[in-house]
Amino acid sequence: MAQKPSIPKGTRDFxxxxVARRNYIISRIREQFERFGFQPxxxxxxxxxxxxxxxxxxxGDRLIFKVLNSGDFLSKADPALLDARDAGGLAPQISEKALRYxxxxxxARYVVMHQNEIEFPFKRYQVQPVWRADRPQRGRFREFYQCDADVVGASGLVQELEFVQLYDQAFHSLGLHGVTIKINHRKILSGIAEVIGAGEKLTEFTVALDKLDKIGREKVEQEMEGxxxxRGSIERAAPLFELSGSPAEKLGALRTLLSESQVGLEGVAELxxxxxxxxxxxxxxxxxxxxxxxxxxxxxxxxxxxxxAAPEGVQMxxxxxxxxxxxxTSIxxxxxxxxxxISFGLDRIYLVLEQLGLFPETLERSLDVFCVNFGDAEARAALRLVMQLRSRGLKADLYPSPAKLQKQFKYADKRGVPFVVSIGEEELKAGQFMVKDMRSGEQHQYALNAWTTFADRLQA
Known part of the structure; x- marks a missing residue:
């Protein structure tokens, strides 16, 4: 017996x-990207x-999927590293490519390579999958889509303000209200590390601090120490964990905390x-x-x-x-x-919209009209009608064979088709077609040469 197929952990079939729901999200976000002047x-x-x-x-480096070189990649590897099973040393010798993270x-690489072709400031958007060798869990996958918008070649606070507006308009277009755009500044973090005496440990400090909402203050402090x-620097950072109030009140407290840090005060002023x-x-x-x-x-x-952050009450x-x-780009x-x-987490946005029931019901409709197949002559007439309806932008189809009517109607029902068209022998002789409304059960007759009346009704 053949082994049942599977897919890699952390990936999905759609x-x-x-796919219709994902494309709906992408189209709404893409529309806002282009309204804001971004190019794909x-x-x-x-x-x-x-x-x-x-x-x-x-x-992050540990989560990058590396791609093995083609051919006999081990022949060019250092035998000593092979014998020592030194994965870190072997990796650059057997893998010259990696999936984008x-x-x-x-x-940034694109900008550098195409700098002579680009008009700056350059505003681009990009919607493509990325890969991370992360531990899969709800809302976290190893293959997922990102929707990014970036601008390079322009400084000033206007760009940050525009991205706040872009986030807001994109979520508004999706009907997703109640999201929170959390903001901080790396200059503030640098200033805090400086005033607590941990300036040379900025990366270690920020990596640990970023986990506060996931593991709590005690474990964050333990990680910082690790x-x-x-311990003295960690204790001097205590006021950081106790800030409260409005953004203005928090920034006022930070002005006091960072009074001896020029870089920190610059970050406060910008925010x-x-x-x-x-x-x-x-x-x-x-x-x-x-x-x-x-x-x-x-x-x-x-x-x-x-x-x-997703709306309150949504676990995501x-x-x-x-x-x-x-x-x-200097690198x-x-x-x-x-x-x-900025980046939109497409897969997580999908889960949030699904949980809140915000997807339009029409997305589940793959067909507007389905034609029953009664035989060769009737099918030819039905196919002409299908093509005419398609010319009006309607999604229409014909069953491929003259199967039993029960089977064809069952197929239409499973596809969620709202209207089923029948052109049997009698209808063909009379130059008519019958339309059944699958929701109400009502039936209406139309002349084949007056198909536009039916199309107008569907598009009203």
């Missing part, structure tokens, strides 16, 4: 309804390994302006909040950081995130190129 690009699923490694921090680093941050202007412009679907523990654990952010991780990365040789971008 049914027609699931695509990059390869695989990048050179050295393009990706070292861009996501120690934890996100869309931001490939975008990463080489002194004060961002929150003030966001309040002036107003939001439709989202609220903004200052989350001083937000670090997003990625090395390339240098300014404002964003993370979007972040459904979007991003930030400013003023020097990302590929292009200096002084400021950038900022």
């Amino acid at each position: 049914s027609p309804v699931e 690009i695509e990059t390869p699923a695989m990048e050179n390994t050295d393009t990706l490694m070292g861009k996501y921090g120690e934890e 996100d869309l931001t680093v490939p975008f 990463r080489g941050i002194s 004060e302006a961002l929150f003030e202007q966001t309040h002036e412009l107003g939001l439709s679907a989202a609220a903004v909040a200052l989350d001083i523990t937000l670090a997003r654990g990625l090395n390339y952010y240098t300014g404002a950081i964003f993370e979007v 991780g972040s459904i979007g995130g991003g930030g400013r990365y003023d020097d990302l 590929f040789g292009l200096k002084d190129m400021s950038g900022v971008g």
Whole structure:
């Protein structure tokens, strides 16, 4: 007996309804991208390994899927490393390519390679799958889609403000209200590390701090200590865990805490302006909040950081995130190129919309009209009608063979078709077709040469 097939852990098949729902989300987000002036690009699923490694921090690097070189890849490997089973040393010798971890680093590579063809500031959006060797769980997969928007070649707070507005408008278009856009600033985090005496441990500090909402304060402090941050520095960071009140009140407290840090005060000033202007412009679907523990654990952010939380009561991780990365392209040789971008977590947004019942019912309808097949002559007439209805933009189909009527109607019912058309021998002689409304059971007759009347009814 043949072994039952399977798919890799953390990946999924998608049914027609699931694809329709995913495309619905993408189309709504894409519409907002283009309204905000972003242009689409695509990059390869695989990048050179050295393009990706070292861009996501120690934890991120471990989650990159590496692709083995083709052919006899072991013949070029160092025998000593093979004997020692040194996976870390062998990896660069047997794997020169890797699946992309996100869309931001490939975008930075794209900008550098195509800089002479691009008009700056360059606003791009990208909707493609990415891969991470993460532990699969609800809302976290090893293969998933990202929807990104980035702008490079423009500095100033206007871009951050625009991305807050973009998030808000995209979720509003999906009917998803009550989301929270959490904001922080890497300069504030740098300032905190500086004033507590852990400036040289900024990465270790932020990686641990970013886990506060997942593992709690006690374990975060233990992790900081395990990463080489002194107990004294951890204790001096205590006020950080106790900030409360409005964004203005929190930023006021941070001004006091960071009074001796120039970089920290710069971050406070930028966020004060961002929150003030966001309040002036107003939001439709989202609220903004200052989350001083937000670090997003990625090395390339240098300014404002964003993370979007689902509405209260929905158990889900972040459904979007991003930030400013003023020097990302410099790692590929292009200096002084400021950038900022955000990402939508498509798969998690899908789960949230599903849980809240926000998908339109029409997405489950793959056909508007289904024609029953009574035989060759009747089928030819039905096919002409199908083609005419399709010309009007309706989704119409004909059963491929003259099977039993019960079987054909059962098929139509399972497809959720609202209208079934019958052109039997009598209808064909009379130059007519019969339409049954599958919801009400009512039937109506139309002349074949007056099919537009039926089409008008469906599209009214």
